Amino acid sequence: xxxxxxxxxxxxxxxxxxxxxxxxxxxxxxxxxxxxxxxxxxxxxxxxxxxxxxxxxxxxxxxxxxxxxxxxxxxxxxxxxxxxxxxxxxxxxxxxxxxxxxxxxxxxxxxxxxxxxxxxxxxxxxxxxxxxxxxxxxxxxxxxxxxxxxxxxxxxxxxxxxxxxxxxxxxxxxxxxxxxxxxxxxxxxxxxxxxxxxxxxxxxxxxxxxxxxxxxxxxxxxxxxxxxxxxxxxxxxxxxxxxxxxxxxxxxxxxxxxxxxxxxxxxxxxxxxxxxxxxxxxxxxxxxxxxxxxxxxxxx
Numbered sequence: 001x002x003x004x005x006x007x008x009x010x011x012x013x014x015x016x017x018x019x020x021x022x023x024x025x026x027x028x029x030x031x032x033x034x035x036x037x038x039x040x041x042x043x044x045x046x047x048x049x050x051x052x053x054x055x056x057x058x059x060x061x062x063x064x065x066x067x068x069x070x071x072x073x074x075x076x077x078x079x080x081x082x083x084x085x086x087x088x089x090x091x092x093x094x095x096x097x098x099x100x101x102x103x104x105x106x107x108x109x110x111x112x113x114x115x116x117x118x119x120x121x122x123x124x125x126x127x128x129x130x131x132x133x134x135x136x137x138x139x140x141x142x143x144x145x146x147x148x149x150x151x152x153x154x155x156x157x158x159x160x161x162x163x164x165x166x167x168x169x170x171x172x173x174x175x176x177x178x179x180x181x182x183x184x185x186x187x188x189x190x191x192x193x194x195x196x197x198x199x200x201x202x203x204x205x206x207x208x209x210x211x212x213x214x215x216x217x218x219x220x221x222x223x224x225x226x227x228x229x230x231x232x233x234x235x236x237x238x239x240x241x242x243x244x245x246x247x248x249x250x251x252x253x254x255x256x257x258x259x260x261x262x263x264x265x266x267x268x269x270x271x272x273x274x275x276x277x278x279x280x281x282x283x284x285x286x287x288x289x290x291x292x293x294x295x296x297x298x299x300x
Contacts, residue, residue, distance in 0.1 A: 001034050002218065004060035005049045007041040013248060014062045014117050014210060015039045017241035024233040033226065035060065054110040056217030064119055064210045066147050074105035075211075076282050077291040081153045082272035083279075084207035085299045087121060091242070093298050094209050098291060103211070110216040114234035116209040118245045124201050125188060126180025127173060130264040131201035134158055134271055143169055143181035152278045153205065157271065166191075173197055182206075185252040194261050201264045203271055212237075 002022070006015045015037055022035030043049055046063045053061040068075040077083060084090040093099060094116040103113025124131050126140055138158040144150035146163045154161035162178050172178045173196040180197055182205070188194055212234060222230065257263060283289055 001036050002059035002214075004035050004037045004062070005043045005053075005058055006037060006039045006062045007046050007049075008039060008062075010039040012039065013241045013244035014212075016244055017117060017237040018060065018062060018212065020240045021233045021237040024236060025229060028229055028233070029226075033229070050111075050213070053213060053215045056110070056215045058215060059218045060114070060212065060214050062117065062210060062212050065208050066145060068106065068109075068111075068211065069147070069149065071109050072105050073285055073288055074102050074291065076149075077288055077295060078102060079149055079206070079208045080279055080282065080292070081149075081205045081275045082268070083292065083295055086204075087118070087207060089299050090207040090209060091118075093295050095238075096298065098294050098298070101291070106211075106213060107216060111213040112216055112219045114212040114214055114231065115238050116211055117238065117241045119208055119210045120184030120186065120245070120249060121204040122182050122184050122206040122208075123188075123203050124180060124182045124205070125193065125197040126199050127176075127197050128179050128199070130199045130262060131203070132264055132266050134274055140179045141177070143172060143178045149278075149282060152281060153275065156274050156278050169193060170196070184249070185256065186248050189252040189255055194256055194259055199262050199264065200256065201266050203266050203268065205271060 004018050006012070006018065008015055018035060018037050022037070025033040025035065043058070047067045049058060049061045050063050050067045052058045065075050065079050069079055084093070099116055106113045124142065126142070128140065129136060131137060134157050140159040141162050142154050142159045143164050144154055144161045145166070151161040151163060164172060164178070169181055170191065170193065173180070173193065181193070188200065214230070219227065279292070283292055
């Protein structure tokens with residue numbers, strides 16, 4: 001029985017997708033293989049679990065791309081702001097040879113990339129005013145995760161990036177420590193940030209996927225036929241995750257709109273134009289540049 005970690009709660013689409021993967025493995029092997037998922041951060045943070053997985057003490061781990069970004073440059077293009085035009089563009093890329101190349105890049109870090117999941121389109125929201133153009137960002141204090149890329153993105157847009165933990169956002173918004181932050185529709189709803197931040201702007205600045213990895217130590221113990229089964233089960237879990245995720249996004253969007261939150265359209269091209277210097281600072285190798293070019297070539 002494989003062990004797997006996820007920081008999301010048990011009802012989250014990524015957790016349910018890995019459980020579906022485990023059920024497929026149990027069915028195909030008459031119970032010889034399966035997955036025990038530990039959701040809700042029971043085993044630790046994403047960064048800690050990624051390190052433990054690379055050491056071989058954990059079999060599987062679902063993680064956002066921020067921790068892999070710090071170790072593997074090939075993962076950075078997927079995390080660049082405004083590199084994906086739409087959800088369908090992102091999914092088309094990760095399902096292609098581009099996605100396979102990025103997954104393969106993790107092996108030198110003792111991780112076997114299984115598949116990519118969604119983490120949603122992320123948007124800015126704040127307590128002070130609608131954001132429709134980059135000029136509306138000026139002077140706003142916006143929370144970001146502890147990520148150099150996020151900090152550079154927000155500062156390039158004219159706001160002031162404030163790295164603080166996600167769990168402190170509600171209090172920081174209420175007390176005016178920050179004016180706003182950014183996230184996807186489901187998180188905006190589930191964290192109840194909409195109680196305070198009533199201006200939601202459709203920037204869709206990030207569509208960064210998440211990744212499911214297996215420890216290379218575990219992978220090396222598997223027979224070729226079992227490796228094929230594991231890979232197939234992981235890939236078959238992706239449409240399950242997407243179906244659950246899309247339903248969750250639609251439900252959150254309708255709930256937010258019904259709560260009379262101001263949902264503002266934006267001039268996306270004006271925001272995207274300010275990101276090229278940010279890209280230049282983080283895309284520093286020929287492989288990364290090639291990935292960026294190919295990703296852009298997959299846009300509709």
